[in-house]
Amino acid sequence: MEQRWGNRVFPVGLYGALVAALCALALPTVTEPAEKVLLGAVGLPLRFWSRLQPVVVEAGALRTEQVAVLQEQLQQRLQSTLVQGAVHLVDPGLRPEVVPVVARRRPGGSGLPSELVLGRRFEELAGCAAFVTSADAMVGFLARPGQAGPADEDASQPARVLMLHHPESLRVAASMQAPTGARPLHLVVEAAASLDPWPLRTSLWDDPYGASRFRDSGAEVRSMRVPEPWGQGMPTDLLVGRARIWGYESGETIGVYVEPAIEPRAISHVVVWRQEPAAVPEGGEAVEPMAAPAPVAVQLLSLPGLDGRRLHASWSRKDRVADGAAVSQGGVCIGTVRTLALGQGLVSAFHATRHSWSLLLLPEEAGQPVLELQGTVEGTVPGGLRIGLGGATTRAARGWLFTGSNGPNCPAGLVLGRVVEAANGHIVIEPEVVDVRAGAVAVAAGGNR
Amino acid sequence: MRWLLWFLLVPQLYLFQCWIGATGLPLFDATVLLCVFLAWFARIGCLPLLLLGAALGRALVDDAGLAVQVLVIGTPTALMVPLRTLVFRRHWVWQGAMAALVAIAVPRLSGLLGAWFAQPSQSAELHGASVLWAALLVPPFLFVLRRMPPLRGFEEDTA
Numbered sequence: 001m002e003q004r005w006g007n008r009v010f011p012v013g014l015y016g017a018l019v020a021a022l023c024a025l026a027l028p029t030v031t032e033p034a035e036k037v038l039l040g041a042v043g044l045p046l047r048f049w050s051r052l053q054p055v056v057v058e059a060g061a062l063r064t065e066q067v068a069v070l071q072e073q074l075q076q077r078l079q080s081t082l083v084q085g086a087v088h089l090v091d092p093g094l095r096p097e098v099v100p101v102v103a104r105r106r107p108g109g110s111g112l113p114s115e116l117v118l119g120r121r122f123e124e125l126a127g128c129a130a131f132v133t134s135a136d137a138m139v140g141f142l143a144r145p146g147q148a149g150p151a152d153e154d155a156s157q158p159a160r161v162l163m164l165h166h167p168e169s170l171r172v173a174a175s176m177q178a179p180t181g182a183r184p185l186h187l188v189v190e191a192a193a194s195l196d197p198w199p200l201r202t203s204l205w206d207d208p209y210g211a212s213r214f215r216d217s218g219a220e221v222r223s224m225r226v227p228e229p230w231g232q233g234m235p236t237d238l239l240v241g242r243a244r245i246w247g248y249e250s251g252e253t254i255g256v257y258v259e260p261a262i263e264p265r266a267i268s269h270v271v272v273w274r275q276e277p278a279a280v281p282e283g284g285e286a287v288e289p290m291a292a293p294a295p296v297a298v299q300l301l302s303l304p305g306l307d308g309r310r311l312h313a314s315w316s317r318k319d320r321v322a323d324g325a326a327v328s329q330g331g332v333c334i335g336t337v338r339t340l341a342l343g344q345g346l347v348s349a350f351h352a353t354r355h356s357w358s359l360l361l362l363p364e365e366a367g368q369p370v371l372e373l374q375g376t377v378e379g380t381v382p383g384g385l386r387i388g389l390g391g392a393t394t395r396a397a398r399g400w401l402f403t404g405s406n407g408p409n410c411p412a413g414l415v416l417g418r419v420v421e422a423a424n425g426h427i428v429i430e431p432e433v434v435d436v437r438a439g440a441v442a443v444a445a446g447g448n449r
Numbered sequence: 450m451r452w453l454l455w456f457l458l459v460p461q462l463y464l465f466q467c468w469i470g471a472t473g474l475p476l477f478d479a480t481v482l483l484c485v486f487l488a489w490f491a492r493i494g495c496l497p498l499l500l501l502g503a504a505l506g507r508a509l510v511d512d513a514g515l516a517v518q519v520l521v522i523g524t525p526t527a528l529m530v531p532l533r534t535l536v537f538r539r540h541w542v543w544q545g546a547m548a549a550l551v552a553i554a555v556p557r558l559s560g561l562l563g564a565w566f567a568q569p570s571q572s573a574e575l576h577g578a579s580v581l582w583a584a585l586l587v588p589p590f591l592f593v594l595r596r597m598p599p600l601r602g603f604e605e606d607t608a
Contacts, residue, residue, distance in 0.1 A: 009530070009531045009533075009534060010530075010531070011493045011496050011527070011530050013493070013494065013496055013497040014493075014496040014497060014500065014523060014526065014527050014530065015527060016497060017496070017497040017500050017501070017519060017523055018519065018520060018523045018524065018527060020519075021515075021516040021517075021519035021520050021523065022516075022520070024515070024516035024519075025514075025516045025517070025566050028514075028516075031516070035514065035515045035516075038501075038505055038515065039505060039508055039509070039515065041456075042456065042460045042505045042506070042509060043509065045457075045461070303464060303467060303509070303510060304464050304465075304467060304468040304471070305464070305466075305467030305468035305469065305470050305471035305472075306467050306471070306510065307471060309571070310509075310510055346509065348512050352512075352571055353512065354512070354563070354569035354570060354571060354573070355512075355567075355569050379574075
């Protein structure tokens with residue numbers, strides 16, 4: 001009787017289930033397949049229901065041709081934004097090449113992602129200069145295969161960039177404009193610790209006394225050329241970031257940190273600098289470019305009552321759709337998919353997500369540079385959808401909003417909507433509405449089978 | 450058969466809840482209802498699998514993964530189970546009060562766990578009206594659903 005009372009008060013099986021859930025969160029790769037199968041089985045009635053719907057292929061309010069024009073404008077403006085800032089600083093013998101970023105990983109200084117995975121293989125970037133830029137800013141250095149990564153990594157794998165706040169990145173020599181009248185201070189910029197308030201810290205000042213008299217944050221820190229081989233060909237005057245003073249409340253400076261010129265979570269493209277003429281690969285064979293994920297047609301079913309916020313997607317079981325793949329129709333982003341077993345997935349519409357997105361903003365005003373932003377949907381407000389902006393770049397402008405780099409299967413340049421209000425720290429967009437009635441067909445980025 | 454019905458129908462309860470919400474009727478919260486049922490009425494030995502069925506349903510309509518859903522539903526349930534011996538749980542006032550508490554706890558837990566495990570979701574937003582409706586609607590809904598499959602098959606024998 002006592003044991004029965006004990007079991008009623010302390011249900012061991014229930015506690016076991018909670019512990020198992022914690023283990024699943026600690027080891028997601030082990031439990032993920034079982035979760036996909038379970039959710040796939042539960043979603044089967046939705047798959048059957050979806051198959052009964054008539055197939056509808058219809059673009060949203062924005063016509064496909066308009067989307068194509070916008071995407072073309074974005075590409076052109078992005079190219080000039082990213083290249084023009086640095087082209088006059090870099091050795092004329094180097095040719096710029098804009099490369100997409102497909103993933104960000106490994107927390108570095110201040111806990112921010114410090115490694116960029118590029119949409120090119122190491123072998124494709126053979127012969128490029130080691131430094132990587134974005135507009136007039138210094139991003140980091142191209143890693144060599146195996147450097148700060150898996151020991152068995154080879155040249156056929158996606159190239160990586162170690163950003164300046166990566167623990168194994170090279171230090172860079174830099175100069176900082178001192179208060180009016182004083183000469184620039186010279187220093188070395190290196191990765192800060194993950195608990196530091198900013199991602200980069202400074203050391204080896206040529207005038208430590210001068211540095212200790214700094215009171216105001218915001219001074220530009222720019223690169224300086226140093227003798228080879230330590231300089232890695234890095235040019236002078238690339239923007240490393242802005243000084244951030246850390247000190248006592250009374251005003252005395254303890255240390256000077258540097259906030260990178262570009263928010264690491266917002267970077268969607270970088271510029272690598274290729275030797276001209278292009279270096280001939282070993283063996284003289286042309287390197288095959290990295291293939292983009294093949295698109296897969298998926299049939300959507302808006303879950304009842306969820307008003308397009310959450311959708312069930314199904315596709316032919318011969319196809320493979322990758323987790324986190326973008327689902328789009330006519331170049332307009334609907335959301336991203338979480339795949340389940342049996343050719344199904346659950347799509348979270350962009351406006352219903354609460355995680356961080358890398359975004360690209362094409363300002364309405366001609367000639368304005370494309371802005372790389374990091375934002376999180378905060379909810380609907382009168383007139384649209386409010387997106388909070390994070391990181392260093394919180395300025396914005398009216399224009400068109402696109403996806404940035406949100407994983408290997410969520411390509412940059414999908415339309416999200418028109419920015420109708422731009423304030424410091426947030427924007428409001430009129431989301432581009434896609435008709436996701438039952439049976440609507442969209443495209444998801446597939447993975448390699 | 451009762452297990453088949455549980456795993457077949459309980460996930461659809463979440464879709465039904467969303468459909469009710471879309472019609473403009475007062476928001477009926479399936480998570481709160483299932484928490485109260487699991488904690489106070491379900492057979493103790495069946496709780497882990499019943500919890501799994503409820504979590505699968507919630508994972509259909511929410512961004513966070515299955516493990517987070519197990520914790521979101523299972524934590525308030527585990528805290529309420531000992532109250533079986535302390536309160537007269539069949540009284541609707543207790544059920545309403547507990548439903549209101551769970552209606553506050555579930556979004557808070559969703560937010561907390563979502564932030565910890567990098568799985569944020571919209572269900573972390575707490576609406577005052579949903580607490581009120583949970584207190585008012587969960588007892589009558591529970592009264593009806595406990596007399597119907599699949600919940601009836603798992604009700605604790607109090608005789």
